[in-house]
Amino acid sequence: MIAINVKGLIKYMEADDAQKRGILADYKFPDIGKAPIRYYRDAHPAILQCLAGKISRGQMLARGEALTKEAIVATAARRARLNHNARAIIEFDEHFGDRALRAEPSHRLYFAQGGVRVGVHPELWVYERDERHILKLELGTQSLSERALATLAQLVYHAAVQSGWEIDPRQAGIVQVATGEIHRGKRIGPRLEHRIVAALENIEAIWPSITRPIRASKDRLAPPPTIM
Numbered sequence: 414m415i416a417i418n419v420k421g422l423i424k425y426m427e428a429d430d431a432q433k434r435g436i437l438a439d440y441k442f443p444d445i446g447k448a449p450i451r452y453y454r455d456a457h458p459a460i461l462q463c464l465a466g467k468i469s470r471g472q473m474l475a476r477g478e479a480l481t482k483e484a485i486v487a488t489a490a491r492r493a494r495l496n497h498n499a500r501a502i503i504e505f506d507e508h509f510g511d512r513a514l515r516a517e518p519s520h521r522l523y524f525a526q527g528g529v530r531v532g533v534h535p536e537l538w539v540y541e542r543d544e545r546h547i548l549k550l551e552l553g554t555q556s557l558s559e560r561a562l563a564t565l566a567q568l569v570y571h572a573a574v575q576s577g578w579e580i581d582p583r584q585a586g587i588v589q590v591a592t593g594e595i596h597r598g599k600r601i602g603p604r605l606e607h608r609i610v611a612a613l614e615n616i617e618a619i620w621p622s623i624t625r626p627i628r629a630s631k632d633r634l635a636p637p638p639t640i641m
Contacts, residue, residue: 414525415620416440418532419549419568423561426612437616437623445626452494453552455480456501457536460550464516464539470506477502501552501590508593514539522547522572526610528617533572537588547573547580548595549587556592566598567605 417425417440425436438445451457455476463473477499484495517540522533537548549569551557557565570585586597 415529415617416532417529417616418534419565422531422568422609422612422616423564425616426564426608427561434619434623435626437620438626441620441623442625453498453501455495455498456505456552457550459502460505461516461519461536464514464537466515470510473502474506497552497554500554504590504593505552508590509588512541514541517545520576522569522576524568524572524575526605526613528620529613531568531572531613533568535569535573535585544584545580546584546586547578548585551587551589552591554591556589556594557587562587562589562596563606564609566596567609570598571605 417437421436421440425433428436459468459473459476462468463470480495480499480502484492484499487495514537517538519534519536519538522535524531524533533549535547536550537546539546539548547569549565565587566582566585569587570580570582573580573585582598584597586595588595
């Protein structure tokens with residue numbers, strides 16, 4: 414089974430032919446190059462623990478303040494990451510802190526078609542007004558494109574259904590913290606869009622021809638913070 418995550422699929426769908434082969438090589442040969450590090454590894458747990466009632470909003474914001482102070486004496490790259498994590502915590506509180514969201518444990522989801530399995534893994538499994546919502550949490554500073562949002566929402570929904578969760582398309586979506594918006598899959602039909610199906614079929618078709626790179630290209634070593 415070919416394994417790729419949803420962000421990799423979106424990158425693949427937006428890339429040219431040469432870039433597509435490079436993206437697939439990263440997944441086929443994960444031992445090549447530097448493994449991506451989760452950029453928002455400080456903000457994610459603070460937000461999720463607050464929604465689960467394990468810490469208060471004040472404690473969540475205090476973690477953001479601590480990250481800002483830690484960034485002052487950090488190296489340049491680490492300083493930027495810490496400041497982005499602090500910003501994400503503050504923006505989440507500003508946009509969603511007053512909403513009655515109650516988190517439950519999250520579940521890893523996959524969507525499989527043919528010989529390709531796409532990891533989706535929505536971070537927010539929350540209840541609002543006693544209705545479950547399965548949401549992907551985007552903490553980056555830039556809004557994703559409408560096409561990327563549509564692809565993400567579709568795959569969150571279809572992965573949940575394929576895994577046995579009974580939800581309506583409007584209960585699946587993407588939380589964009591920077592803009593305070595939730596992009597929901599209101600127009601999702603019973604089948605994936607043709608362009609997504611075509612991309613998965615194309616990945617399966619060319620996968621055998623993807624060869625081990627001589628060396629990893631530098632632009633694939635450090636993933637941009639806006640998509641982590």
